[in-house]
Every structure is written in C-alpha cells, then in structure tokens.
Amino acid sequence: MNSPKLNPTQPTFLPSHVVKDDEPALVGAAKAGDIQAFETLVSRYERKIFRLTQNITQNREDAEDAMQEAFLKAYEHLGDFQGNSRFYTWLVRIAVNQALMKLRRRRNNIVSLDEEVDTGEDTMPREVEDWGPSPEERYQQSELGDILSKVIGELDPAFRIVFQLRDIEQLSTEETAEALGLSVPAVKSRLLRARLKLRHNLNHYFRRGATT
Amino acid sequence: MKCKDIVKELADYLDEDLDSSLRASIEEHLGKCKDCRLVVDTTKQTIQIYCNSEPAPLPAETRVKLHDALAKRLHHQV
Structure with missing residues (x-):
C-alpha cells in the first residue's frame, strides 16, 4: 500500500508574533493520534523552521535534513510535551538541536557555542548614518x-x-x-x-x- | 553618561530591561547626541526588519521531501 500523501499545498503564512488560538487544541488532538492535526502544525510552521535551520547551518541539504528530523522527533516525543511553553517554542528547541548537530558535523573547527568567545571590547559603531526611507x-x-x-x-x-x-x-x-x-x-x-x-x-x- | 556607556547598555535598553534611572540617563544623552540616536534607531530597525520578515515559501522539492518522510513515518505508526 502506498503511504498516504500529506497535504502538499502551500500553507497560509503565520507571522511570528501571531499565535493562533487553536494551537493547544491541535497539539492535544495530535497527541491523541490525530495525524491531520499534526499535519496542520507542520504546515503552519515549516517555513519558519526551515528558515531557522537554514540560518543556523548555512547549508540547504543540512537545513532540509534538520527540519525533517525536527518534525519527526517532535511527533515521536509529543507525549513528552507538557504544555508549559508554546508548542512552537518547544519545536524551535528541537530544531535548534538538530541544526547544531549538522553544523558541528560539517565544521569541526567551529567555535563551540558554549565556549567563551570574544565579544569584542571595541564595539563602538563607526558608521553612523541615517537609513532614510524604510x-x-x-x-x-x-x-x-x-x-x-x-x-x-x-x-x-x-x-x-x-x-x-x-x-x-x-x-x-x-x-x-x-x-x-x-x-x-x-x-x-x-x-x-x-x-x-x-x-x-x-x-x-x-x-x-x-x-x- | 558617555557614548561608550550607551553602547554597553544598548541591548538592555532596547529590550526595556533597565531600571528607570539608568533609562532616564540614557534618554537624556540621546536627546543631546545625534550619533548615539542614529545608532539606537538603526539597531532598533535592524531587529524589527528581521523580526517582521516573512520566511520564504519552502522550495517545492523540499516540501515534497518533508511531507513524504512524514507521511511514511506517520503511516507506520497508525
């Protein structure tokens, strides 16, 4: 039997500062095994999660893999989501971990994120110009x-x-x-x-x- | 307060995470210093532009790959 296709149409974009009221209900339904509800969550956040993994890894293939693994992990561990934070925040943390693993694997010499880094004493901006029109x-x-x-x-x-x-x-x-x-x-x-x-x-x- | 003090406190100032007296000192300096005012304004714009920017649509093949992988996994667990 063929695997069922999830809805391939492009979702409506949701700006980052908007939280749809139905998110807790969708998460609840997905936890109870409603695949369509999880699909709706994926479609809602896939663009933002891809931008996140792309910005971290700076590599399209890694970004795609990290996004995919993040959604799969989120589905597998939905039972662990206690609802103490927004579902999206929880999802972001999973995606960040996946993307960081890709980044570290590809760039062995990368500065470790938890090491001290030089944040620069000399932070005084030198170019101070008006940006003009928006x-x-x-x-x-x-x-x-x-x-x-x-x-x-x-x-x-x-x-x-x-x-x-x-x-x-x-x-x-x-x-x-x-x-x-x-x-x-x-x-x-x-x-x-x-x-x-x-x-x-x-x-x-x-x-x-x-x-x- | 000097220009370098403004830069030091800039992140907390923009995040409105300063006590009122320090905030007032910064605003007093900003009222007099055009350069610092421009740095504060353009840094604020930088944050807003990124915060408000819409993510691009997923490339078609990326979306197909994602949804195929999910369908396979979700179908497996049903």
Whole structure:
C-alpha cells in the first residue's frame, strides 16, 4: 500500500508574533493520534523552521535534513510535551538541536557555542548614518529577504544563532540561554555584538543614498 | 553618561530591561547626541526588519521531501 500523501499545498503564512488560538487544541488532538492535526502544525510552521535551520547551518541539504528530523522527533516525543511553553517554542528547541548537530558535523573547527568567545571590547559603531526611507519600502520583499539572509549568514555562528533565537524566534534571554547551554550574561553580550554587527552590515544597503 | 556607556547598555535598553534611572540617563544623552540616536534607531530597525520578515515559501522539492518522510513515518505508526 502506498503511504498516504500529506497535504502538499502551500500553507497560509503565520507571522511570528501571531499565535493562533487553536494551537493547544491541535497539539492535544495530535497527541491523541490525530495525524491531520499534526499535519496542520507542520504546515503552519515549516517555513519558519526551515528558515531557522537554514540560518543556523548555512547549508540547504543540512537545513532540509534538520527540519525533517525536527518534525519527526517532535511527533515521536509529543507525549513528552507538557504544555508549559508554546508548542512552537518547544519545536524551535528541537530544531535548534538538530541544526547544531549538522553544523558541528560539517565544521569541526567551529567555535563551540558554549565556549567563551570574544565579544569584542571595541564595539563602538563607526558608521553612523541615517537609513532614510524604510528598507521595507525601498526593496521588494524577495530582494529584502535575500539581503537579510546574506547579511545574517556572514555572522559568526556563535552570534548568529543567539540573534536567531532571541530576535527572530522571540525566545526570552533565559530560554535562549537554556537552549544553547549558555549563561544569561553570555547570551546578552553575544546578542549585543550580533545586533551591532548586523546593523553595521545592513548599513551598506539601507543608508540614505545607497544604490538600490 | 558617555557614548561608550550607551553602547554597553544598548541591548538592555532596547529590550526595556533597565531600571528607570539608568533609562532616564540614557534618554537624556540621546536627546543631546545625534550619533548615539542614529545608532539606537538603526539597531532598533535592524531587529524589527528581521523580526517582521516573512520566511520564504519552502522550495517545492523540499516540501515534497518533508511531507513524504512524514507521511511514511506517520503511516507506520497508525
């Protein structure tokens, strides 16, 4: 017998700051064995989870594998999800672990995420320019997406992953520290460094008068 | 308060995780220092642009691979 196909149509995108009210009910149904409910959760979050694994691994094949393994692990361990956090936060932590394993495997010389890293004493921004019109108005969405991916990909993983969890996935400082095995001060110092470095690199595209 | 102190406190300032007196000192400095104001504004924009950005649709073959793998596993457990 052929395996049943899950719904291959593209799902409606859900912005990161929106939590649909039906999430607890869907998770409850999925835990009770409702495959359709789990499928709905996958379709809801697959784009965000793929962006997460892509931003961490910077490798499409690894990102695909990490995403797939994350959803499969989430399904296998649904019974362990106690509902103390959002389902999405729980899923992000699983996906981060899968993506980090891929990253470490591919880059043996990578700085360990739980090691001290030089967050730089010299963080004083040198380029201080007005960005002019809103970047969202100056660039088409796909073009802006390409710029954001390129710029975040240039960050050292130790900084990139903290920024991803804190500012894109909206985990708290404490949740980020726990997910990455870091102290809260380490998360804060890396986050500052990441934000300033991204600001610096985006300045090239967004400063007033930059060629679009 | 000096410009380097603003940078040191920038993350907590943006996350609104500072006590009111330190916050007031920062805002007093920002009122007088255009460079620091630009750094704060553009850093805030950096966070907002990433936070608000929509993830691109999954490449078609990536989505098929994902859903095939899930279907296989879910079907197995039914």
